[in-house]
Amino acid sequence: MSASEQTNWQSVHDEVLRRIHTREWKPGDQIPKEVELAEQLGCARATVNRALRELAAEGFLDRRRKAGTRVSTHPVRRAKLDIPVIRLEIEGRGQKYGYGLLLSERRTPTPEVCANLGVSAKSDMLHITSLHLADRKPYMFEERWVSIDTVPEIVDADLSAISANEWLVLHAPYTKGDISFSAVLATETEAKILRTHAGAPLFLMERMTWEHDAGITAARLLFAPGYRMHSAI
Amino acid sequence: MSASEQTNWQSVHDEVLRRIHTREWKPGDQIPKEVELAEQLGCARATVNRALRELAAEGFLDRRRKAGTRVSTHPVRRAKLDIPVIRLEIEGRGQKYGYGLLLSERRTPTPEVCANLGVSAKSDMLHITSLHLADRKPYMFEERWVSIDTVPEIVDADLSAISANEWLVLHAPYTKGDISFSAVLATETEAKILRTHAGAPLFLMERMTWEHDAGITAARLLFAPGYRMHSAI
Incomplete structure (x- = not known):
């Protein structure tokens, strides 16, 4: 992945998080479809997909194949623990x-x-x-x-x-x-x-x-x- | 991401892990380039990339932009902890x-x-x-x-x-x-x-x-x- 692609999904990630934080999108709300978001933000659908996957892994979004993507009502936050030697x-x-x-x-x-x-x-x-x-x-x-x-x-x-x-x-x-x-x-x-x-x-x-x-x-x-x-x- | 794409990078992930586990690739070894692996395994380079990123996040591989990808000598294993309400x-x-x-x-x-x-x-x-x-x-x-x-x-x-x-x-x-x-x-x-x-x-x-x-x-x-x-x- 090149540096510019990286920035790209990262900036989509941040914009979605901003909307969640400002309550523009509230807990339980369904968010726009990937294609719509891609159009709004002027980027590829794959970029939106990458950002939403990340936000789901972080617990901010609930993604269900048929029901679409919603803002988590009870986000399970995940802590990553490093277990070194x-x-x-x-x-x-x-x-x-x-x-x-x-x-x-x-x-x-x-x-x-x-x-x-x-x-x-x-x-x-x-x-x-x-x-x-x-x-x-x-x-x-x-x-x-x-x-x-x-x-x-x-x-x-x-x-x-x-x-x-x-x-x-x-x-x-x-x-x-x-x-x-x-x-x-x-x-x-x-x-x-x-x-x-x-x-x-x-x-x-x-x-x-x-x-x-x-x-x-x-x-x-x-x-x-x-x-x-x-x-x- | 469709189910078949999912299976695809997952199976590349498992094959790479198998090679690490069987010591076909030993700790510290440089692994083949993404294009070579994609050719060997008959899949897209992006699929290999996705699998290698996952394995790096799990601590099995060390990826450095210039030095290429190596099998971790001292993998830092990461535990994911769910912190629910x-x-x-x-x-x-x-x-x-x-x-x-x-x-x-x-x-x-x-x-x-x-x-x-x-x-x-x-x-x-x-x-x-x-x-x-x-x-x-x-x-x-x-x-x-x-x-x-x-x-x-x-x-x-x-x-x-x-x-x-x-x-x-x-x-x-x-x-x-x-x-x-x-x-x-x-x-x-x-x-x-x-x-x-x-x-x-x-x-x-x-x-x-x-x-x-x-x-x-x-x-x-x-x-x-x-x-x-x-x-x-």
Whole structure:
């Protein structure tokens, strides 16, 4: 796409948003057809289409094949969260990254991991715990299960040199992933590792990935107190 | 866009992803030019372009104007979070929504609100606290500041009948928003309102919105223990 085409759909996008914001088009209103808008704004129909698709993805418009396009009455706003490799997240904050492998052992998975990741109780898995540091302070405590059946190469990886997080990003692309966020209290063990006190509030990120239906990994990422995840909406 | 065009770029998307997953194209590899791919796959160059843009947005490809397109070495995966009106979130879980206004008063903003939202200390603001219920149980405690300077109509809204959250979605579309997530401990007051105990782990969502540079609202949304935010990645 050239720079001028880019400006074009972007300016249609902005003009439509202006009409929504000034209530020229009110919530629930049907907006003009793409051809009409293209004529009004003096551009190609494809340009209008691109702009409207974007506005629908952003939650401002409801597009239905037969009913036409309406201004959302209850826009579901979407936040995009970037989930980078943890090393890059820390370095991106201008801090020095550090990493330590705490434990790596072949084990049969717990019933919880089996249920969540959809793997059999006889699966061959690697159980890994590690600590990620920012400027030498504990930043995130990672507890992870990796399926050796799905990713056999991980057995030969030197996980004391590269984190499982980073190794998996490089070697085990996934087709399906799942993420959730919640608040928990630090247990005695977690508090010791994160150098805080038991009962401190921790931000918990749980991630699972699959290659089609084969479970790759299930990770429990516990961030040290004070962690805030941030995004534009 | 017709259904067949949709299928078309989607199938190019899937084929490119297949090549990345099977390591036919490895991290860091330069992939063929759009024209070459279009020829290989027997489709229009625009279709390939649409698919590659999507894959770049999903973090699988790095596209640089001059250097061409490469398979990401450190893909930043993006999670899309839907931020619906809280009533619809609760009803979407199949639960009965309830709502109670706790307090609504005109006040000068706190220094913290001024700094975060970028409003003056002399601003005319509405300070609102309310409780959202799911099946009669506390679900979320909302503490919110709304700028009367920016949204004067809120003074006439009946906030005992409609939540400020929903009123704002209907009446004050924003051009810029900001969201963050963290874990905190319930204070005595918050615990009483959410019917839990002081020191319980709470998921905190902080949201701010602006119409261009004019601050609209700053909200502190505290979810009852057990809340989990979830998304596909």
